[in-house]
Amino acid sequence: MSEDSTAVKDSTSTATPETDTATAAEGVNFSERYSEVLGKVNATLDQVDWSKVGRIGKIVGIFAAVIVAQILIKGILDTINLLPVVPGLLELLGVVVVGQWSWKNLTTSEKRQALISRVQTLRQEYLG
Numbered sequence: 001m002s003e004d005s006t007a008v009k010d011s012t013s014t015a016t017p018e019t020d021t022a023t024a025a026e027g028v029n030f031s032e033r034y035s036e037v038l039g040k041v042n043a044t045l046d047q048v049d050w051s052k053v054g055r056i057g058k059i060v061g062i063f064a065a066v067i068v069a070q071i072l073i074k075g076i077l078d079t080i081n082l083l084p085v086v087p088g089l090l091e092l093l094g095v096v097v098v099g100q101w102s103w104k105n106l107t108t109s110e111k112r113q114a115l116i117s118r119v120q121t122l123r124q125e126y127l128g
Contacts, residue, residue, distance in 0.1 A: 081087050105115045 080090070105111050
């Protein structure tokens, strides 16, 4: 019985002054390291050309907006596909729209030439 009571005393012993000193030293060491790291970060940030960062920020923002839009569109399309009749109707609508566009733009050689010239002017305008 006496061995059990000593085991309990050992496991519930309090911190000694040596461990308190070690903990305080670790706290000081952490503070010094933290200050050192912050100094390095500030020195690195001072070297950054912030005029270029604005452009990079805009590009990252555009990419983020495109990714969010794609996620939303995928969610909407998945929801629509769960409805039994809607996907078939949307496919039929797509076939009808393509048919109308083809009839309007591809039936005669003059319309085809006009379409080709419009595409070429758009290509020249945007691609140079």
